[in-house]
Amino acid sequence: MRKLYVLLLSLALSSLSSRATSATDDGALTLDSCRQLALQHNKALQMSQLGIDKAREIHAAARTNYLPKISGVAAYVHTGDELSILTTDQKSALTNLGSQLGAGFSPEFMQRVQQLVAAHPDLAPLVQRAQQTGAALQQGLNGVGRDLAQRFETDTRNVAVGAVLFTQPLYMGGKIRAYDRITGYAEQLAGEKLRADRQEVILSVDKAYWQVVSLTHKTRLATAYRDMLQHLDGDVQKMVKEGVATRANALSVSVELNKAEMTLMRAEDGLSLSRMLLAQLCGLPIDTTLHLVDERLSDLPTSTAGVQADAETAMGARPELRQLGLAQSIYAEKVKVERAAFLPTLALTGGYGMTYPSMFNGFEKKLKGTWSVGLLLKVPIWEWGEGKHKVAAAKADAAVAGLQLQEAREKITLQVNQTALAVNQAVKKLALTEKSQSRAEENLRMARVGFKEGVVTTSDLLAAQTAWLAAQSDKIDAQIDIRIARAVYNKALGQ
Template sequence: MKWFLSLITLMCATGVDAQQMLSLDSCRAMALRNNKQLNISRLKQDVTKNIRKAARTKYLPHVDAAGGYMHTSRELSILNGTQKYTLGNIGSIIGILDEQTTAIINRIGQKVSDAFRTDTRNIYTASVMVSQPIYMGGSITAANRIADIAEEMAANQTEISTQSTIYNIDKAYWTVVSLRQKEKLAESFLKLVRKLDDDVAKMIKAGVATRADGLKVSVKVNEAEMQLTQVEDGLALSRMLLCQLCGMPADSDITLEDEGKDELGTEITESVTDIKEAARNRSEVKMLQNAIDISRQTTKLMRAANLPQIALTGGYIVTNPNLYNGFERKFSGMWNIGVLVRVPVWNWFESAYRVRASKTATSIAAMELDEAEEKIELQINQSRFRVKEAARKLAMAKKNIERADENLRCAELGFREGVMQTTDVMEAQTAWLQAQSQKIDAEIDVKLSQTDLKKAIGELK
């Protein structure tokens, strides 16, 4: 019996834990953690960070090692054929010596000739070279600055992706809350029309209402059931979208913290003081400014290609055969140090054309920045107007609810007293439904308009 009770308890606990209660902040956190595009932006930011570190190494000495082996079909020869023949037959050429002496001198001459052989058919080489840039026309500094700006741009892109993710999750969250409120409203409305249908059915039996009245109410009941079904379907799809944005399975059983609230906390806060300053703080504007800065550094990079470049070089080279001791079959080498100077002389104005093109690209980027700032300022003004308009609509919606409640109460009372028709009650119910629905829409519009404003001023975090 004990194990059975334990099993029941475990099943109940599992059923409770299966449904997740999510707040707006928890949905944001999951979305920021699981959003693939945002994770891609973070990885791109890491890429630019490493590129910036790589650019810094251009200031430092670079060491290169190289080695090789080469086999040739012929060896290098210091002596030509005539000289080799002469040395090998020098005794015979003299011609005045006896035969034995001639042979001895020929052998000595041949040994001298053989000593001049290089035996370079198999060559081994190895070298270590060090190079230190001294002056590169400013190209290294410009390249490093470009890498710094690219890293800033990647960070701004990540911020844009973050705000976009938060905006989408907020929109999906409040859509679910809105549809849940409308689902409860549709259920309440269905109860109202079903009660009216029941009352009319009783009145038909009593002979104080016609069948036509009953049919009208029945049609209204069917419409209310259809509306409830549509809202339920929309709510299910909205929950799936929210789960997908949060990185959860689409069929997850979730409940939102704000679903059961009658009031959603629609306080209006004005957070914009200087529109121009707010526009400049937008990540999109910062990215355009980054583009201008990169274009300017690119101009410097183009100009550096037409300036002198100076570098120190040094290293150690070894060879086998030994080039420094009569081509001896041993490894031997030498140190070297030098200065490398490169001065462009003539390239048919290629650098000048590139510099002009880069300056023009900078001007284009500056114009795009000005246009973007103007559009963002307009967007901020529109968002501020929408917030104020949403607040006014919500205030009007609350007043309309009071009137609709009173109108419905009077219609139901008059219907019970027999002084009002069925159609009057249905009209009052429809007006009540519309007023309640407008209030829900107005509350959600206040939330979304404030989100739009925060996104417009770059403070959606």
Template sequence: MKRIIVLLVLLMTLGQAYSQQVLTLEECRNLAIRNNKELRISGEKIKMADNEKKAALTKYFPQLSAMGAYMWNQKDLNLLDMGALQSAIGSSLGELAHLPIVDKVVGGVNDLQHLDIQNVWVGSVSLVQPVFMGGKIVSYNQIAQYARQLALSMNDLQLQETIYKTDETYWQVISLVNKKKLADAYVQLLRKMDSDVTAMITEGVATEADGLSVKVKLNEAEMAQTKVENGLALSRMLLAQICGLPLEQALILADENIEDFPVTVPDASADVNEAFMNRFELKSLDLAKKIYQKKERIVLSEMLPSVALSANYFVTNPNLHNGFKNEFSGMFNVGVMVKVPLSGWWEGTYKRNSARAETHIKALELENAREKVELQVNQSVYKVNEAGKKLIASSRNMEKADENLRHANYGFEEGVIPALNLMEAQTAWVSARSELIDAQIDVKLTKVYLDKALGKLSSNE
């Protein structure tokens, strides 16, 4: 019986351990990267760009096509009006028109001028080799190359956004876990104090007002505890959704049991040029500008002559080359095709001006984005340094709050400090502890913000 109970306990422990998965920050990043739908979409866009690039390359090679057609006609074709011909022969020959030889000649002429086109078959094979298309094919291939680079850049941008969102949510969960511990401890402390003050009221060494003050503080602390619990539950769900895990799965993070994070006080500085080189938003806008420049070239190519070589083989039935006989006959031909636009210059000029305006818009967007990136980098540096100063100040406040609470507890136990003063010391300690937790998390998050501003976020960090 004891063995069965031990086995059941082990199974329950293993089941609970399996259901509560412990994840590090790196594991959360990898799960988010693997399961992120936006990253999958950008991956498919890269495949699309690869295929479009290959499709554009085929425009350099000859284009081969085949065509076939069949037509059934109700009537045949007569080249001559035989009734008018017979009348003309009769009026010219008179009585001789009824001679057998004349009838045979007329019959022979009728057979020759009668064309059997009831069943018509047509087929052709054509080959066209572009020689000069005004630079259109070259521009299309360059655009396809830029489009592939743009798809890769957007994929990298989405990767950094996914890592950034994962890190931000991860440290928010850690922050709320520590605040929940703080709220639980504070509620437990106030409950003990409520019990002590109730006993003191019974003994006549405390007033009812003291008891009511403690109960009000206890209610406030329990409400704050509930808010923290709800916020933590929602943050865990958000992290599970980012990682592609079921929302109801209990996530336990590796850094939850750390009381004081081993953070160093940062002194940040950043090179804006590094951000200019790394930021994929700038790379994407630069590629977009190049694409619009090539579109200008395509518009110009519509205004230039185009030259192509052609080779064709035609086959028909009836035979077009020998009296429309009911037989198949074919022939080859080769040639040069030249197309010169004559009346499209005005329209082409306006289209080219429109394309130039689009290119100018992209150039201005790129310049504007560079200015915003520079501002974002400087703001991130300031936030990192500000977070470091806040951490130093919070650590000092925590030391003072610890000392103040120690004196308040000693004075309350000795009966020289009222309950109200002790609660004020406890509230100040909780506030200082909460600010210290925020300061430690801010140091982590501002580092993430700075790495994102510099374009340095990666799954290997």
């Protein structure tokens, strides 16, 4: 049973799909299909979508400010001379430490030693050993001095440092949170801009679509009027030959025929330009020949129901109001950002650093390092009132944004009432044009009958035909006006 249900469902979907395909096989476009084409290919909408992507990335970047930042740094320096802890004299003194000690014995002391050896020859070996020991001691002290002097050499002609550092904000005066909210509001603002642009594109497509439909019907009307005058011109020419009409009657008909041909030419040119505009809005080449479904209708079905101004719906749906509301929130957060710039900030810092030469155990030709951790506190002390003035300026911007929102609400309320009135006026105009059309048709019928019977002049028949043309044109305008007025009203409601 389940398999049978799935099979029937598949057949039903296939049937619906084939019907949808057959409905568009002739290439005729509906209003909805034109809208979809425009929404897919419109460059302004594509730019707005990229604006949303950009705002999303900026918001994501702002949220990273809550996290610690880790960075690495390294440097190498080669100098011509190394740093020296000891002076040149101190190095020389250490190198000749033993010699200087031996030179400390005075000549008088050496003379007395020689006198002592001369008086006591048995002490000569002892003195000789003492002299040998002193010489060895001098050499040893000289070596110790040289080694000590070498150990004081820094070898800083080649210096390298490297470190990995991290910084974790602990308190930034509320700046990070405020910036996070600002970028979040900016992302929502970009979304509302896209929605507003979509509504604007849809309205532009609606106007262009119904303009094409209007000019198509007017072209047909102009063609019918031209054909009517051509038929009348032929009849009048026959009547002139038969002597029942004058040459002036024929000329008046000929003049009206020329006017009708000019009107038809202007209508065709306007229709071509309107098709180009619609093709451009739909993202198609402007030389594309568009065929619309509503062009085929001999009479446009039009709703004659009036509307009531619904300002409350507009207040909650208009993207412009949402944008201004978000802008007001952004300016309120900017006040916090300006205030945070003059509040204390606290951050946790740390890292691991290495140096060459190493100085942890004297100067060693080794690369060694150690870790560190600490707190960084910054407290503004005196800024000459700069923070106060900047906060006041930011508050002024926020107040301006609030006033702009109030003004926009008032203007949108007025716009909703105006567009609703335009719809109702278009409905009334259609009712009047329908009455005028029926009367013009009856007047033309009676004029034709009277003209055939010879009781109506050519001028009266031309006047009746002109009145019929005006009535038909007014009806087409009224039908199109209702469509466009409803589209404008829906946009005013934010739909």
